[in-house]
Amino acid sequence: MGDLPSHDAILAELERLVPKVEQAIAGAVSTHDLDQVHATYLGRQDGAITKLRKSIGQVADIPTKKLLGAAINEKWNALEEAFRTRTELLHADEERSRIAGEWIDLTIPEEPLSRGTLHPITEVLNAIRQVFGSLGYRFVEGPEVEYDRYNFTFVNMPPDHPSRDTQDTYFIDDTRLLRTQTSSVQVRAMRVYGAPMSAIVIGRCFRRDNDATHAPIFYQAEGICIDTDISLADLKGTLLYFMQSFFGTDRKIRLRPHHFPFTEPSFEIDISCMRCNGSGCSLCRKSGWIEVLGSGMIHPTVLENGGIDPSRYRGFAFGVGLERMAMLKYNIQHIRHLYENDIRFLTPRRDA
Numbered sequence: 001m002g003d004l005p006s007h008d009a010i011l012a013e014l015e016r017l018v019p020k021v022e023q024a025i026a027g028a029v030s031t032h033d034l035d036q037v038h039a040t041y042l043g044r045q046d047g048a049i050t051k052l053r054k055s056i057g058q059v060a061d062i063p064t065k066k067l068l069g070a071a072i073n074e075k076w077n078a079l080e081e082a083f084r085t086r087t088e089l090l091h092a093d094e095e096r097s098r099i100a101g102e103w104i105d106l107t108i109p110e111e112p113l114s115r116g117t118l119h120p121i122t123e124v125l126n127a128i129r130q131v132f133g134s135l136g137y138r139f140v141e142g143p144e145v146e147y148d149r150y151n152f153t154f155v156n157m158p159p160d161h162p163s164r165d166t167q168d169t170y171f172i173d174d175t176r177l178l179r180t181q182t183s184s185v186q187v188r189a190m191r192v193y194g195a196p197m198s199a200i201v202i203g204r205c206f207r208r209d210n211d212a213t214h215a216p217i218f219y220q221a222e223g224i225c226i227d228t229d230i231s232l233a234d235l236k237g238t239l240l241y242f243m244q245s246f247f248g249t250d251r252k253i254r255l256r257p258h259h260f261p262f263t264e265p266s267f268e269i270d271i272s273c274m275r276c277n278g279s280g281c282s283l284c285r286k287s288g289w290i291e292v293l294g295s296g297m298i299h300p301t302v303l304e305n306g307g308i309d310p311s312r313y314r315g316f317a318f319g320v321g322l323e324r325m326a327m328l329k330y331n332i333q334h335i336r337h338l339y340e341n342d343i344r345f346l347t348p349r350r351d352a
C-alpha cells in the first residue's frame with residue numbers, strides 16, 4: 001500500500017501547486033501566456049492538477065476519496081474562475097492596444113502636398129498666350145520637321161541667301177530640316193487663313209548653336225498681323241503692350257533699324273533696362289537698353305508667297321526667343337539652367 005498516494009500527500013501536493021498556479025495566472029501578460037499556464041496545470045491530459053485529481057482513483061478508502069475529490073474540485077473551480085477573470089482582463093487589454101494601433105486621428109492636419117511650379121519657359125509661354133489671346137490673335141502650329149522652302153525660301157531666304165549661313169541648320173535630307181525659326185509657319189498660316197489675319201505660333205526650333213545664351217533646341221514665338229491698313233505704328237503699339245505686359249508697365253521700347261530677309265523695313269526691339277531703369281548697368285552693358293526681339297513689316301515677297309496680295313495688304317511680324325525672355329525676367333545667367341531640371345532652380349517662386 002506504500003506506493004499508493006496517501007490522503008496527506010495529495011493534499012500537500014495540492015497546497016503546493018495552487019499558489020504556483022495563482023502566481024502564474026497573475027504573471028501572465030497575454031492570453032497566449034495564460035493558455036500555456038492553463039495547459040500546464042489544468043490541461044486535459046498532462047495538467048499537474050489534472051494528474052493529481054486522477055491519482056485520487058487509487059485511494060482505496062471511499063470516504064477519503066470523496067473528501068479529496070471535494071477538496072480538489074473546490075480548488076479547481078476557484079482556479080478556473082481565476083483563469084476566466086484574468087483572461088477577460090488580458091483580452092480587453094489586447095483589444096485596446098489593437099484598436100489603438102489601428103486608430104487614425106482624422107483631425108491631424110496632413111503634411112502639405114508640395115505642388116510643382118511651372119517651368120520658366122512654360123510661364124513665358126503662358127504669358128505670351130495671355131497677351132496675344134487678349135488681342136485676338138489666332139494660335140497656329142507648324143511641323144518641327146519642316147521643308148526647306150517653308151523654313152527659308154518662302155520667307156525670302158532663297159538657297160544662295162547669306163542669311164542661311166547664320167543659321168546652322170540640322171538637315172534631314174535635301175529638302176527637309178529641323179526648323180530653325182518659327183517663321184516657317186508664316187507662309188503656312190497665310191495660305192490657310194488668308195488675309196486679314198493675326199496669328200501667333202509658339203514652338204521649338206533647332207540650330208547647331210550652344211553657348212551661355214543659345215541652346216540647340218529653343219523656343220520661339222512668332223507673331224504676324226496682316227490687314228489693309230497695318231502700319232509701323234501698329235507694330236510699335238503691339239510690341240509695347242507685349243513688353244509692358246511681360247516686363248512691367250515702366251518699360252519703354254525703341255526700334256533700332258536692322259536687317260531680316262523676311263521683313264522690310266526691319267527692326268530690333270530694345271526695352272529700357274529693367275534693372276537700372278535706363279540709367280546703365282552691367283545687365284544692359286551701360287546702355288540702358290536691352291535687345292529682346294526682332295520685327296518688321298512683312299516683306300511683300302513673303303506676302304506673295306503666302307498667296308496674299310501685297311498691293312492690298314500689309315502686315316508686321318516679330319519673333320522672340322522664350323529663353324531670352326525667361327532669362328531677362330528671372331535674371332537667369334546661363335541658358336543651360338533652363339534645361340538641367342535642377343529642382344533647386346525650378347522650385348522657388350521666381351516672380352514672387
Ligand SMILES: [Zn+2]
Nearest residue numbers: 273276281284
Ligand atoms: Zn541696366
